[in-house]
Amino acid sequence: MYSVNYHRATSVADAVKKIKSGDAKFLAGGMTLIPAMKTRLAAPSDLVDLGHIAELKGIKVSGKTVTIGATTTHFDVANDEKLKKVCPALTHLASLIGDPAVRHRGTIGGSIANNDPAADYPSAMLALGATIVTNKRELAADKFFKGLFETALKDDEIVTAVTFTAPAKAGYAKFPNPASRYAMTGVFVTKGKDGVRAAVTGAGDDGVFRSKEIEAALTKKFEASALEGVSVPSKNLMGDIHASPEYRANLVVVMAKRAVAAANA
Amino acid sequence: MSEVTLVVNGRKVSGAVEDRTLLVHFLRENLNLTGTHVGCDTSQCGACVVHVDGKAVKSCTMLAVQASGSTVTTIEGLANGADLHPVQAAFKENHGLQCGFCTPGMIMTATDMIRRHPDGLDEATVRAELEGNICRCTGYHNIVKAILAASKTMSKASKSKANKAA
Amino acid sequence: MGMEGVGARVARKEDKRFITGSGRYVDDMVVPGMKHAAFVRSPHAHADIKKIDVKKAEAMPGVIGVLTGKQLKADGIGNLICGWMIHSKDGSPMKMGAWSPLAVDRVRYVGDAVVVVVADTKGQARDAAEAVEITYKERKSVADAVEALGKGAPQLHPEAEGNLIFDWGIGDAAKTEAALKTAAHITRVNIVNNRLVPNAMEPRAALGHYDNAEDHYTCWTTSQNPHVARLVMSAFYNVAPENKLRVIAPDVGGGFGSKIYIYPEEIVCLWASKRTGVPVKWVADRTESFLTDAHGRDHHTTVEMGFDKNNKIVGLKVDTIANLGAYMSLFSSATPTYLYATLLSGQYDIPTIYGNVRTVYTNTAPVDAYRGAGRPEATYVVERTMEIAARELGVSPAELRRTNFVTSFPHQTPVIMCYDAGDYGASLDAAMKQADYAGFAKRKAAAAKKGKLRGIGMSCYIEACGIAPSAAVGSLGAGVGLWESAEVRVNAVGTIEVLTGSHSHGQGHETTFAQLVNSRFGVPLDSVSIVHGDTDKVQMGMGTYGSRSGAVGMSAIVKALDKVEAKAKKIAAHLLEADEGDIVIENGQLKVAGTDKNVPWFQMALAAYTAHNLPQGMEPGLKETAFYDPSNFTFPAGCYICEVEIDPETGKTDIVQFVAADDFGNIINPMIVEGQVHGGIAQGVGQALLEGAVYDASGQLLTASYMDYTMPRADDLPSFQVSTSNTPCPGNPLGMKGCGEAGAIGSPPAVINAITDALGHENLTMPATPQKVWAALRAGTKH
Known part of the structure; x- marks a missing residue:
């Protein structure tokens, strides 16, 4: 790791003030940033730690409306009983991220702000039609995720929370990369009052995306059987030593089937 | 450099470290608690797992300064005196x-x-x-x-x- | 069997320090004034070094020294060598290219060490390493061994034309060709044995300390064989004469072969310590380990196995190309020859065999022995071929094997080995029973109902351990003898220290060796200490690899114990005024047989040291040394059965059952033996399903971290069903064969035989990743 200056923020306003120094980065759980710094792939001059800002933590469930503070850990999302009642797909997703030790530190805000193409949360945000709340504005998930590790966030903008209305049905299925255990393909499907949404992570060569083919099929019938014979194009899918675009295209359909089955269960 | 203060295995400890110092290195090098190991660079092997504020975390993926103020238990602090956990x-x-x-x-x-x-x-x-x-x-x-x-x-x-x- | 003696399931003595965080590994060592090294490594697979500029790096904070290969050569440090001479079929010696611990004018693989930086902290050393400016002129590179042999391939070493290191043969080519001509059926198979990265969880490390006042070096290093490290570093690398070099291998976090070899880093740390005047420590990070630890396997093989009309094998012809990487590692030449082709007879009575092996330089990390070392490759060749043959011949895999088993011993194979004992049918029967082989069809049908494909596969392996009779290996080219040593020191109070040349890095020697002493003298385990891993404490020894510490290391201890026993009986006989032939040792006492006259063990020991009343002419003290040179290899063997369930939608394979029935000869501690088998199976299953080192066309290692190299994790594996049915080895005093590598040797073909059984065709290479199995399900043709 290169040398770095650490700052601990006490409030969102304090964090915004501290981020102005040098080539600074916000630090939430650090589960992606610190490994990147260790291997010298990331080299911020300064880190502004959001981990001690009380206002950023916690889960509120009011009826079907869910608000999750940005520094809420994967562990806390996975184990929130109220959330489990209204949106078990999301708690299930959180329980699949990394390993227990990673889930104790990693946060939802950090995950979506980083927008790793193999991260789980972006698919949920997109499929849930979530709103990403920052210190400056509220953004629809559709406008938030911009490509590989790219989001609509400005340099001094902090994700403070995500909020969504729990849909009638939701399910997530993930096929992990055998080595890294990140999503090699993960599909989050929802059926809510605005219809069906299916978002795919781990597979797209430009990051998380909604699959037209899956959504069209599931709009007709929200059943796994509706996906029999459906194929998604492999053209814009990633290829690497673990999975070719064609294999990922297959996984998109298979994981979508399993996600729907889970949503209906 | 920053001052780091922790309670490790029930004992209050502090030290000045470079901000880039990982918790695992602080434990191993400053406190000589060498039971916590480093086996990879990518937060996957878990040889470095300790408890921070009662929860298992990977001490190779946390800065010492980030942990400052926390309570840490390492493998050396698990047994109750001569009795194994x-x-x-x-x-x-x-x-x-x-x-x-x-x-x-x-x-x-x-x-x-x-x-x-x-x-x-x-x-x-x-x-x-x-x-x-x-x-x-x-x-x-x-x-x-x-x-x-x-x-x-x-x-x-x-x-x-x-x-x-x- | 006593409570703590041979055969008892005793919890390990060494565990306490590991479970309390008190183990002492090299990275835990601190020497006053110690500084840290970082290596500048080649980012290119193949390039000329045009210029090295260290000025900027030298000026960085905390930097003590920035040292290059030119300086190292000027100080007379020698090149790394391969210690086993192989001659090609034409009689010419193997073509060994030069390997300098720090590259001087050319780099040959990504990770090749070029410059070392010594600084106050590890962070500063790395910062400065990045500031070293090296100008390279890139050359074309080649990572694949078959391509490296091709016309126009880039040449790595001037000594090895066409990148060919040797072209070696074993067995009778003409006889085998003739036999295959008579065959009623020939099974032909192309086999790739995938390249693996050993991945001991403790990364390699070295701490070199030169004491100027004493003109003496100490090296703490992650070694399986510290004496061999000292010998090689002094005799070949000119680091220091042996009497001025102490090598300590303290607790070592796994080896699996990768810590046998002497690598550039420990040599450089010692040399840099003298150059800079400070103790120098280097610890690999995981990516450095991936790039520079010796890899394993990486064979391309074609097989022809001929059968007569009764399904008896008439001949076997094997042609292998083995990738040895950019340089010849210490035992790299032996692994694909004498540790591989000598096992091509498997458990079968094969009248004639011919094996041809060509070894090749490529722009990849050096390849050497990794758990099993040659024997997994041989087993994979033989057991995949047998399974495919059974399918082609329309007989059951078990029946084809039974038809061809060796059943009388000793059995001389056509490829050097003489099998001394075994009962292959017994292992097969035991494994089939344990696996409920007969019930497989039902389970397959039940799986099909769930939309899953089930398959079952077996592997009947044999391997050679007890490495090795020194004269025999000497005649085959080994540069060292492969005996082992032991010293048994009985203290004046009767407690015992055993100094062994074996090295424990997970094998549990501190317990098993003590159990042996307990069985012999009745001394409690707690009163027996095993000392190993330090050349200043322990007499010359050869270390631990090749499952040799039981069969060879413990045999040396037996010899030393015999000498101690003889003297102890003499002393007791003298004290008891009895005939020494009448003295027996029971329950910690030396007794006159058939009487109640006795002297306790500790009193006899005290008598040896007070020397007040010893037999006429006897020297005081009780301490004996022995060197044991084995008379033959040992031949562990067994049968493994694997059952898999495949999800056809994703191609993911789950191992639903894994059965191992082994014959290891006599066993000291069944708990530890089972643990060795579990670990070996996990590595074998890893090879079959998960692991594979991948280089891209430009020689970059794509699998250089756990993000891309799939390590077996707990949820990839089932619990294993292991058992042993043992035929004692007649070749050593304890009747032991060795158990450290069997799991890794026997399991890969069992897994792949199971998957191909489920798939219905043979077109599948290791590792059988979900992607590959999914593709195979679509592309393959049914048997």
Whole structure:
């Protein structure tokens, strides 16, 4: 790791003030940033730690409306009983991220702000039609995720929370990369009052995306059987030593089937 | 440089470190607690697992300065004096270790796992929960056995305590 | 069997320090004034070094020294060598290219060490390493061994024309060709044995300390064989004469072969310590380990196995190309020859075999022995071929094997080995029973109902351990003898220290060796200490690899114990005024047989040291040394059965059952033996399903971290069903064969035989990743 200056923020306003120094980065759980710094792939001059800002933590469930503070850990999302009642797909997703030790530190805000193409949360945000709340504005998930590790966030903008209305049905299925255990393909499907949404992570060569083919099929019938014979194009899918675009295209359909089955269960 | 203050294994400690110092290096180099190991660069092997504020975390993926103010338990602080912790005892009884390098992280992970599953564990859960700990010697067979045995011992102990209290 | 003696399931003595965080590994060692090294490594697979500019790096904070290969050469440090001479079929010696611990004018693989930086902290050393400016002129590179042999391939070493190191043969080519001509059926198979990265969980490390006042070096290093490290570093690398070099291998976090070899880093740390005047420590990070630890396997093989009309094998012809990487590692030449082709007879009575092996330089990390070392490759060749043959011949895999098993011993194979004992049918029967082989069809049908494909596969392996009779290996080219040593020191109070040349890095020697002493003298385990891993403490020894510490290391201890026993009986006989032939040792006492006259063990020991009343002419003290040179290899063997369930939608394979029935000869501690088998199976299953080192066309290692190299994790594996049925080895005093590598040797073909059984065709290479199995399900043709 290169040398770095650490700052601990006490409030969102304090964090915004501290981020102005040098080539600074916000630090939430650090589960992606610190490994990147260790291997010298990331080299911020300064880190502004959001981990001690009380206002950023916690889960509120009011009826079907869910608000999750940005520094809420994967562990806390996975184990929130109220959330489990209204949106078990999301708690299930959180329980699949990394390993227990990673889930104790990693946060939802950090995950979506980083927008790793193999991260789980972006698919949920997109499929849930979530709103990403920052210190400056509220953004629809559709406008938030911009490509590989790219989001609509400005340099001094902090994700403070995500909020969504729990849909009638939701399910997530993930096929992990055998080595890294990140999503090699993960599909989050929802059926809510605005219809069906299916978002795919781990597979797209430009990051998380909604699959037209899956959504069209599931709009007709929200059943796994509706996906029999459906194929998604492999053209814009990633290829690497673990999975070719064609294999990922297959996984998109298979994981979508399993996600729907889970949503209906 | 920053001043780091922690409670480690029940003892208040502090030291000035470069901000880039990882918690694991602070433990190993400043406090000479070398039981916590580093086995990879990508937060996957789990040889570095310690408890921070009561939860298992990877000390290679946390800055020492980030942890400042926290309470840390390492493998050296797990036993109660001369008495082995039930998880340590179970690893020995069940031959849950060979070269010993991954063992501290395994034991800290297992202890956390058992704490989170007070009603007991099954083999599939143990195997799933070990995702973040890699062992190259044992094939996990006896590690799984050891954790299941420790879980049984500990839930029995806590039940009998609860019964006595009642 | 006593409570703590041979055969008892005793919990390990060494565990306490590991479970309490008190183990002492090299990275835990601190020497006053110690500084840290970082290596500048080649980012290119193949390039000329045009210029090295260290000025900027030298000026960085905390930097003590920035040292290059030119300086190292000027100080007379020698090149790394391969210690086993192989001659090609034409009689010419193997073509060994130069390997300097720090590259001087050319780099040959990504990770090749070029410059070392010594600084106050590890962070500063790395910062400065990045500031070293090296100008390279890139050359074309080649990572694949078959391509490296092709016309126009880039040449790595001037010594090895066409990148060919040797072209070696074993067996009778003409006889085998003739036999195959008579065959009623020939099974032909192309086999790739995938390249693996050993991945001991403790990364390699070295701490070199030169004491100027004493003109003496100490090296703490992650070694399986510290004496061999000292010998090689002094005799070949000119680091220091042996008496001025102490090598300590303290607790070592797994080896699996990768810590046998002497690598550039420990040599450089010692040399840099003298150069800079400070103790120098280097610890690999995981990516450095991936790039520079010796890899394993990486064979391309074609096989022809001929059968007569009764399904008896008439001949076997094997042609292998083995990738040895950019340089010849210490035992790299032996692994694909004498540790591989000598096992091509498997458990079968094969009248004639011919094996041809060509070894090749490529722009990849050096390849050497990794758990099993040659024997997994041989087993994979033989057992995949047998399974495919059974399918082609329309007989059951078990029946074809039974038809061809060796059943009388000793059995001389056509490829050097003489099998001394075994009962292959017994292992097969035991494994089939344990696996409920007969019930497989039902389970397959039940799986099909769930939409899953089930398959079952077996592997009947044999391997050679007890490495090795020194004269025999000497005649085959080994540069060292492969005996082992032991010293048994009985203290005046009767407690015992055993100094062994074996090295424990997970194998549990501190327990098993003590159990042996307990069985012999009745001394409690707690009163027996095993000392190993330090050249200043322990007499010359050869270390631990090749499952040799039981069969060879413990045999040396037996010899030393015999000498101690003889002297102890003499002393007791003298004290008891009895005939020494009448003295027996029981329950910690030396007794006159058939009487109640006795002297306790500790009193006899005290008598040896007070020397007040010893037999006439006897020297005081009780300490004996022995060197044991084995008379033959040992031949562990067994049968493994694997059952898999495949999800046809994703191609993911789950191992639903894994059965191992082994014959290891006599066993000291069944708990430890089972642990060795578990670990070996996990590595074998890893090879079959998960692991594979991948280089891209430009020689970059794509699998250089756990993000891309799939390590077996707990949820990839089931619990294993292991058992042993043992035929004692007649070749050593304890009747032991060795158990450290069997799991890794026997399991890969069992897994792949199971998957191909489920798939219905043979078109599948290791590792059988979900992607590959999914593709195979679509592309393959049914048997």
